[in-house]
Amino acid sequence: MSDAWDADDFEPEVPVKTTDQWEGEDEDDVKGYKIVYNTTCVNTTTITTLTAVKMPLSNAERQRRYREKQKAKKPVAYLKKEAQRKRDAYIPSHLLTPDALKKRREELCKKSKRHYKKVKRVQNETIEVAGPSTSSTLIVKLPITNVKKGKQVRKTYRRSLRTAYKKNSELSDKNIELERKNKRLQKRIERLNKKKPSMMLTSTDAEERDISSMDSEAGISVNEMTPRSKTRTEVNSLKLDRKRAAQVRKKLLLSNTVLHSIQSSVKQKKKKGIKSIWSGLISKYRCSSALSRSLGINRKKVSALSKARKGKPMSEQVKHKVIEFLEREDNSTTLPGKKDTKTTNKETKQKHVLSDYVMNLYEKFKLENPTIHISRTVFYKLRPPHIILADFANRKTCLCSKHQNLALKIKGLKMEA
Structure with a gap:
């Protein structure tokens, strides 16, 4: 082979x-x-x-050759038709999917880069001279200098400026976040430095951490434990001798019992008991934070309790009696005018003018109803809107509204004459 x-x-x-x-x-x-x-x-x-x-030939090759033939025969019509076809097939950006939009932007970026390279290459070309020929004229190709680039330069400038502003804002946000984090860490270090001298058994944080860890191992929460069991757990964690453990046990049992009683009063929402906790020795020895952690209450809750002060609600019978007393003929006068009405809660009532001051009417009401205990402030508040004060009566007389106004007009005319 x-x-x-x-x-x-x-x-x-x-x-x-x-x-x-x-x-x-x-x-x-x-x-x-x-x-x-x-x-x-x-x-x-x-x-x-x-x-x-x-x-x-393949179908793609046949189509490409056909397009080239059409372009050579009718270049202007072909380009116009091709541009119209692209405009009809264009899809707006907000209708595209994120992947298609990303692909379109990448293609546009590549196309613009190719265009910039082409323009730069044309600008940097040297003078090209055609070869010597006796039959043809000399052709000189100069570099293109007059390129319409003002609009493109402004667009590029705006784009770069927008990018710089965006980057600047992002960096400023990061700077603010880092400053906040730095301050937080500095504050934490200060707290740790303050706790270092007193890192003994009196440290409430250490005690609570140890107790909570032991309780979690035993499967019992601190709130569910009785004062005696809590005291036993704390004394066993200290690992003291028998004599010292007995002394510590008595003090811990007393404090745990007091805390347990306070917690029960807090759960029952006894206002006087909760307010008295923060007064006196607790604030003097600066134990309010430790007490708030153990009881689960803070100063905001105490202040809310003090603000939520409400008296006994006024009975409807007393309100009705006060309104009837003010609407009586000897205490008020009904205005006769058609427009002298007052609408409250979609209910129209005729206006009344008090015949005396409210202070005197209050004393009169107390004499007539000695069994009803009502303060002057509440009596003033119970006056309905359609009952007007006594000061209005001086301005609602015939002399004021008709004759006196006419007299003043005549006096003014005499002065002008």
Whole structure:
């Protein structure tokens, strides 16, 4: 058997035609060739033959050649039609999906980069002179300097300025966040430095941490434990001798019992008991924070309790008696005018003018109703809107509204004359 021959050593039986050999014919008939290698074995000898097979064009190649032909025949109409086709097929950005929008922006970015490179290349080109020729004129190609770039420069400037402002705002936000974090850490270090000298058994944080850890191991919460069991747990955690443990146990039992009683009063919301907690020795020895952690109440709750002070509600019978007393004929006068009305809560009532001052009417009401205990302030508040004070009566007389006004007008006319 002979060695395998190279395919390049053979020439095909049918020569491969190039595109140049098809000049003068229709471009649609121009098709390429493909070389096919046929290997046969005759009497232990390998013979390789090459034949050129004519291959058809693909659909994409046919369409591309058709577009090139149309572009060459009618360039202006083709470009106009192509631009209209792209405008019709355009989809606005807000209707695209995030992936499609990202892909479009990447393509636009690449296209603009290619355009900038092309413009830069044209600007940086040196003067090109055509070769010497006797029949043709001398052609000089100068670099393009007058490029319309004002609008593009302004757009680039605005884009870079917007990016700089955005980056500046992000950095300022980060700076503020870092400053806040730095202050928080500094405050934490200050608290730790203050606690270092008193890191003994009197430290409430350490005690509570140890007790909570032991209770969590035992599966019992601190609130569910009785004062005696809580005292036993705390004394066992200290690991003292028998004599010292007995002394500490008595003091702890007393404090835990007092705390338990205070917690029960807080749960029942006894206002006097809660207010008295923060007065006296608690504030003097600065134990309010430790007490608030153990009881679960703070100064805001105490202040809210003091503000939520309400008296007994006034009965409807007393309100009705006060209104009837003020509407009586000997205490008020009904105005006769059609417009002398007052509408409250969609209920229209005729106006009344008090015949005396409210202070005197209050004393009169107390004499007539000695069994009803009512203060002067409440009596003033119970006066309905349609009952007007006694000062209005001086301005609602015939002399004031008619005759006196006319007299003043005549006096003014005399002065002008």
